[in-house]
Amino acid sequence: MVTIEQFIEQFLAAVDFQDQVELKPDTKLADLPEWDSLSALATIVLFDTEYGKVIVGPDLEKCGTVSDLYALMG
Amino acid sequence: MSQCTLRNVRFAGMATCVPKRVFHNIDDAPPQIRSERERLARNIGIYTRRLCPEWQTFSDLAFEATEKLLAELKWNKADVDALIVVTQSPDYPIPATAIILQDRLQLPQTTIAFDVNLGCSGYPFGLHLVGSMIAAGAIKKGLVLVGDRSGDERDPLFSDAGTATALEFDANAPPMHFDLNSDGSGYRAIILPVGGHREPVHMSHLIQHRDEGGYWRCSMDLILDGPAVLSFSTQRVPPAVEDLLNHVGMSKDEIDYFIFHQANRMINETIRKKLKLPEEKVPSTLRDLGNTSGASLPVTMTARLHEILSQGKHRLLLCGFGIGLSWGSAIVDVDTAVFPALIEA
Numbered sequence: 001m002v003t004i005e006q007f008i009e010q011f012l013a014a015v016d017f018q019d020q021v022e023l024k025p026d027t028k029l030a031d032l033p034e035w036d037s038l039s040a041l042a043t044i045v046l047f048d049t050e051y052g053k054v055i056v057g058p059d060l061e062k063c064g065t066v067s068d069l070y071a072l073m074g
Numbered sequence: 075m076s077q078c079t080l081r082n083v084r085f086a087g088m089a090t091c092v093p094k095r096v097f098h099n100i101d102d103a104p105p106q107i108r109s110e111r112e113r114l115a116r117n118i119g120i121y122t123r124r125l126c127p128e129w130q131t132f133s134d135l136a137f138e139a140t141e142k143l144l145a146e147l148k149w150n151k152a153d154v155d156a157l158i159v160v161t162q163s164p165d166y167p168i169p170a171t172a173i174i175l176q177d178r179l180q181l182p183q184t185t186i187a188f189d190v191n192l193g194c195s196g197y198p199f200g201l202h203l204v205g206s207m208i209a210a211g212a213i214k215k216g217l218v219l220v221g222d223r224s225g226d227e228r229d230p231l232f233s234d235a236g237t238a239t240a241l242e243f244d245a246n247a248p249p250m251h252f253d254l255n256s257d258g259s260g261y262r263a264i265i266l267p268v269g270g271h272r273e274p275v276h277m278s279h280l281i282q283h284r285d286e287g288g289y290w291r292c293s294m295d296l297i298l299d300g301p302a303v304l305s306f307s308t309q310r311v312p313p314a315v316e317d318l319l320n321h322v323g324m325s326k327d328e329i330d331y332f333i334f335h336q337a338n339r340m341i342n343e344t345i346r347k348k349l350k351l352p353e354e355k356v357p358s359t360l361r362d363l364g365n366t367s368g369a370s371l372p373v374t375m376t377a378r379l380h381e382i383l384s385q386g387k388h389r390l391l392l393c394g395f396g397i398g399l400s401w402g403s404a405i406v407d408v409d410t411a412v413f414p415a416l417i418e419a
Binding site: 016017018034037038040041042044045048049054056057060 | 109110112113114116117118299300301302304305308309340344347348
């Protein structure tokens with residue numbers, strides 16, 4: 001089972017932000033300046049290829065925080 | 075359609091033409107979005123694109139490609155029975171660009187000429203269409219012209235190209251295998267929403283606003299739902315490729331090259347990894363030639379493999395996918411075909 005700390009590390013590698021940010025489980029996605037459509041694509045690919053979990057755009061729209069994303073792993 | 079096989083159809087040759095004009099996704103972007111563009115280019119894998127100047131259309135590129143191909147094939151123009159254009163960038167909404175090209179290319183008036191409205195998935199469908207005419211004995215020689223002028227300075231994805239492929243009747247040709255699919259429930263994933271009869275152009279559609287990059291936008295522009303396209307591509311394409319291989323009873327090792335539509339690096343790498351294909355068997359033109367829509371299979375075959383494909387026998391798996399939604403694959407043996415180097419016009 002991937003821990004939330006490991007998830008955050010893999011998530012940051014996937015979204016490949018230009019400017020470094022520190023993420024905590026309760027960090028709001030809307031507060032991240034580079035949480036954009038490219039990040040959404042990268043997150044969908046991360047879940048599919050690393051966790052074998054298919055998520056779609058509307059799943060991401062429902063997520064407010066980093067821990068909401070982590071919870072999508074189910 | 076389930077999978078099908080066409081016999082007696084020879085892949086005779088291919089030519090590809092791109093505009094001379096090179097657009098740099100990072101250096102040519104407005105300074106205020108350059109940092110964002112660096113990240114975008116890195117992730118979509120597209121650094122330079124080819125864009126038509128104002129005066130140039132897709133059909134100009136396809137014309138150059140066809141003239142070169144016919145000359146190198148040494149085909150008599152009077153022998154061309156069909157000219158099928160697969161594009162979403164016609165010269166005019168009507169009439170069909172293929173018919174205009176029949177005259178411009180000085181092909182006989184007996185030529186069957188019409189357009190097919192398909193985008194990124196179009197190449198295997200075009201091969202299947204002309205291949206079916208040949209396999210049925212209806213025609214002997216046919217041309218498939220595939221491509222688009224979908225590039226735009228504002229958006230970093232699309233790039234322009236026109237291509238021509240020649241197919242001919244040959245009783246000794248190896249079979250071509252196809253798997254072609256459509257899912258209209260996803261029609262909104264990539265759409266030009268205005269200008270057809272559902273939503274005719276009205277003055278209000280022309281009102282422009284500036285986006286954060288300073289580019290002018292209006293409701294006439296293409297809408298692309300990135301997450302929906304990504305999910306579609308990465309979920310549907312790998313099983314479709316596996317299905318075709320299973321149908322034909324071939325292993326991946328029996329395919330020399332897998333040519334995928336060049337969508338973007340994230341989509342293409344996900345598909346490649348899911349199918350467990352080695353990088354050297356999956357050539358890419360994203361970095362320098364961008365997403366050339368329906369032309370991306372011919373663009374990649376020409377730019378990366380033209381020398382290899384003009385000598386000896388090679389088995390290709392070709393796979394296009396995108397707007398529609400539509401996706402199709404073909405297994406084609408190319409044996410000493412005519413393959414001129416990439417043309418710039």
